[in-house]
Amino acid sequence: DLGELSIEILHSLWLRVTTGGRAADGQVFARLWFAGGEAPLDLPGAGYRVTAEGLLRIERVREQAIAVELWSRSGHAARLSSIRATDTSRERPLEVTLAEPCSVIVVVDAPGVVLPKDCEIVVHAAGSHAATARFVSQAPLTELRAVRVPFAGASGTVIEGLWPGAIAIALLSPQGARLAEA
Numbered sequence: 080d081l082g083e084l085s086i087e088i089l090h091s092l093w094l095r096v097t098t099g100g101r102a103a104d105g106q107v108f109a110r111l112w113f114a115g116g117e118a119p120l121d122l123p124g125a126g127y128r129v130t131a132e133g134l135l136r137i138e139r140v141r142e143q144a145i146a147v148e149l150w151s152r153s154g155h156a157a158r159l160s161s162i163r164a165t166d167t168s169r170e171r172p173l174e175v176t177l178a179e180p181c182s183v184i185v186v187v188d189a190p191g192v193v194l195p196k197d198c199e200i201v202v203h204a205a206g207s208h209a210a211t212a213r214f215v216s217q218a219p220l221t222e223l224r225a226v227r228v229p230f231a232g233a234s235g236t237v238i239e240g241l242w243p244g245a246i247a248i249a250l251l252s253p254q255g256a257r258l259a260e261a
Contacts, residue, residue, distance in 0.1 A: 089139040090140050090142060092136070092137040092138075092147070093172040094137070094167070095173070095174050096129055096133050096176075102129070105128075106129065109137060109147060111137070111146070113146070114144035114161045134172060144161045145162060146158070146159065147159045154242050155178065156177055159175065178243040182237065182239045183202065183237075183246075184235045185202075186235040197229070198250060199230055199250075200229075200251075201225060201226070202246050203247055204247070205247045207247070226238060247260060248260060
């Protein structure tokens with residue numbers, strides 16, 4: 080006798096995604112986790128196609144309250160908390176507006192220190208550890224929400240199209256060692 084087996088019914092989460100007052104188009108990335116839990120910052124997001132009407136469907140979502148993080152390659156992003164897939168449908172999607180991307184200028188003050196050539200600046204979600212991971216340097220995986228650019232020197236490094244929200248910045252040596260962070 081194996082006892083009883085309870086089978087959970089999974090649902091579809093329907094979202095209407097907009098950016099700047101118009102329907103988002105193309106592809107967005109999403110991460111889901113249980114509401115109240117810590118966001119999975121180092122896990123990549125799954126890619127989803129947004130229809131011409133701005134609809135996005137995420138299948139196989141559990142019935143519990145969840146938190147959802149959405150972002151696009153262009154730097155738009157949104158974060159939702161305590162939502163339930165059972166409260167949404169194709170006819171009643173949850174309305175989500177992706178916030179506009181930001182820019183940051185990174186100036187490194189290193190008096191008396193000569194920084195080696197080919198240093199890089201990495202910007203990533205605060206709390207994640209993706210900045211020095213080898214796979215980030217090998218491919219521009221925007222689904223990790225990390226951006227890696229060459230260090231421009233004392234004049235400042237301009238990084239455009241960053242996702243809004245808390246970020247961490249690291250200065251990396253050519254070998255990948257963290258020289259500074261903020």
